[in-house]
Amino acid sequence: MATTGGDRQPKYQRIANTLREAIQAGEYVPGDRLPGENDLMATHGVARMTARQALGVLQNEGIAESRKGAGVFVRAFRPLRRRGIQRLSREQWGAGRSIWSADIEDRTLVVDQVAVTEEPAPERIARVLDIAPDDAVCVRSRRFVLDGKPVLLATSYLPASLVAGSAITQEDTGPGGTYARLGELGAKPVHFREEVRSRMPSQDEANRLSLSMGTPVILICRTAFADEGRPVEVNEMTLDSASYVLEYDFDA
Amino acid sequence: MATTGGDRQPKYQRIANTLREAIQAGEYVPGDRLPGENDLMATHGVARMTARQALGVLQNEGIAESRKGAGVFVRAFRPLRRRGIQRLSREQWGAGRSIWSADIEDRTLVVDQVAVTEEPAPERIARVLDIAPDDAVCVRSRRFVLDGKPVLLATSYLPASLVAGSAITQEDTGPGGTYARLGELGAKPVHFREEVRSRMPSQDEANRLSLSMGTPVILICRTAFADEGRPVEVNEMTLDSASYVLEYDFDA
DNA sequence: AAGTGGTCTAGACCACAAG
């Protein structure tokens, strides 16, 4: 088909734009069903694959999400708030409200897929922990599930020589958790560094977090330091970006 | 074609997996050209659209990127490091190296698309700045380009009543920049809050940052507070996630 | 049973990049 008039944009993009604007104008609210492939074929006079491509654009943007056999629906964004620096009182700076609404609380968090093993340190971990490659590390991994929706994967690495014999090598680390046990071992964390990046998920990450199309993950690599700058733990976290807003407070 | 054996996975996914594993095994390094649509049609005996879909998977994952008329190529990840909390000396905690290599320096940063206007405050900004909706704000927006590649869009909002007549309303804010001028106005920022999230870019963001498929953006909303928790600036930033690693250091 | 999205085929024309 000779493209009729002066259209410098692909058809599927024009259709996607139409739908996107309708969503942003509030004609469709989160949870609403969008016009399906058959609708778009009829109203725009295009082939199935073209209508499909248009809907794919919105899914890749994270604006919409498909449910097999049901339709394509507008997505919502209701993130958890994760405070990187808890010690600062929130009230002190409460005059400035946060920019993204973050309904929290009154939801139930379940920990899942817990595994504790001892392994040779991966190269990148050994470098950060300042130990020899293949020195043994205690590896603690788990998944956090919020109201049935997995939101976070975490794997932490600690020098095996440091934590040997402590509760850190058990699934249940006891009251106060890993950091309390580190304190008892004379390696109380006094400083933290978090490195944050984002990318699209691997297939495995998408499965474990039940991510729909167009949802990036946030990667946090948190290093805990004891006195004298001694690194004692590296915690690699993978977050569903649709479920989180990170917050960092600090003084000038 | 009747799918011959027990394949519970779509063909295009199997093809994508093959390529992904080859990349992760180092058979293709960043910058290498992957087998094209015609190659995949021949070697896997599939139709054009199926080969295409397989390559699309890798692009949506941010692993590969297509260049029109040339082919599909393996992408690299060489981020900038952005330190959220500069006052802490890096050396003090230098024992723990960072987990992502971040070649920095020896690159040239250009500021671009600078615009300074005065506008009624958008609702979300007014809420954060604790002013009335539609009170005037000074809006400063600009783009940062690193070695010819745009990496960051930033728009900051300040109460117009606070900054009226100062250099903040000029394109060139003078030595020390906006924060130095705020200090002279008796509104020196002493505390900051950064909220971080990630999502796929809008079409406009993708254009202004020259993003290729499968690249999320990182959104940072930074609020600066003067004494007594008075918010004096909101800075909304949009980062190319392939160009940045964020770093936050803090004490327990 | 009817409608939906998921996968797949076998063609086609185009704009662009490289030799």
Next chain:
DNA sequence: TTGTGGTCTAGACCACTTT
């Protein structure tokens, strides 16, 4: 000029959800 990816058509069968 040749090959590449980008767009598009007009069919098809399937698994799934909803009615």
